Amino acid sequence: MIIEETRFPGLFVIQPKVFEDERGYFFESFSAANFEKATGVKADFVQHNQSKSSKGVLRGLHFQREPYAQAKLVRVLSGTILDVVVDLREGSPTYQQHFSIEMSAEDKKQLFVPRGFAHGFVILSETAEFFYCVDRPYAPNFDDGIRFDDSSLNIDWKLDKLSLILSEKDKGLGTLNDAAGKFKF
Template sequence: MTFEKTAIQDLILITPTVFEDPRGYFFEAYNRARFLENGIGYEFIQDNQSFSTRGVIRGLHLQINPFAQAKLVRVLQGEIVDVAVDLRKSSTTYGQHYSVVLSAENKKQIVVPHGFAHGFSVLSDTASVLYKVDGAYDKNSERGIRYDDRTLAIDWQLRPDEVLVSDKDLVLPGFDAIDWEF
C-alpha cells in the first residue's frame, strides 16, 4: 500500500498492493496500523455505499463543525472522477480542488479530511462507491456547493447533456456565497 501526498495538504491518495493470480485478486483496502504510520488517524465509524449511473454528479457535499466528516473513498464497480475542495480558510490551498479518477480497476482510494467539500461524477455505465466516515450524519450540519460553480471550474469529464444532478444539489450555493468555515 502506498500513500501519496497530493498538491493539497492532508489530501492523500492511496494505492493498494494487489496480489493477482488465475483465481482473481486480493488486496488490503484498510489497515489501521499502516494508516497511522502515514499520519492518518481517523477513527472510521460507518461505511456508506452508493450506486449511480453514467452522468450522475453527487456533490459537492460536507458537514460543518462540530459534525465535519473525514472520508475514505473507493470504487467497488465502475469509474468516477472524485473531487475534493479545500474549504479551510487557514490553508494555503483554500478554494482549490483536486480531482482523480478512482475505479474498480485501479483500486485507488482517497482520504478526504475534515474541512473539504466532496463529490464525484460517474464516467462508466454504472458505479458503486464505498466510503468510510469518521462521524455520524447530522442533517442540520449538512452543507454543499453547487457542482457547476464558475469559481471552482471543476472538470467533471462529462458532456453537459449527460449530467444528472439531484434537485437538492441544484439549489446549493456557489463557492463565493458560502458563509461557513472550518
C-alpha cells in the same frame, strides 16, 4: 500500500498492494495502523456508505459543518468515476482550490479526504458502485454543499454539463463564497 500526499495538505491517494493469481485477487483496503504510521493521521471510521449510480449522475459537492465535519476514505467497487474535492479550510495553502482524480474498480485507488473539504463525484462508466467510510455520522442539520458548476472553481467534470443528472438537493446548493469561513486550517 503506497500512500501519496497530494499538494493539498492532508489529502492522500492510496494505492493498495494487490496480490493476484489464477483464483482472483486479494488486497488490504485499509489498515488504520499503517495509515497512521505513514501519515500521522488517526482515522476512526464510524459509518460506511455505498451508492450505485448510472452514467452522468453527479453527487456533490457535499460537506458537513462543524462540529460534525467528516473525514472520508472513498473508493470505487465497480465502474469508473471522477472524484472531486474542494479545500474549504481558511489558511490552507490550497484554500478554495479543487483536486480531481479518476478512480475505478480496476485501479483500486482510494482517496482519503480530511475534514474541511467539500466532496463530490460523477459517474463516467455506464454504472458505478461507490463506497466510503466517514469518521463522524451523518448529521442532516449540518449538511451543506457547493454547486458543482460554481464558476469560481471551473471544474472539468469530463462530461457535457447538459448530460449531468443531479438531485433536487444538489441543484439548490450554495456557492463557494457561501462556504467561506466554515473551516480553519
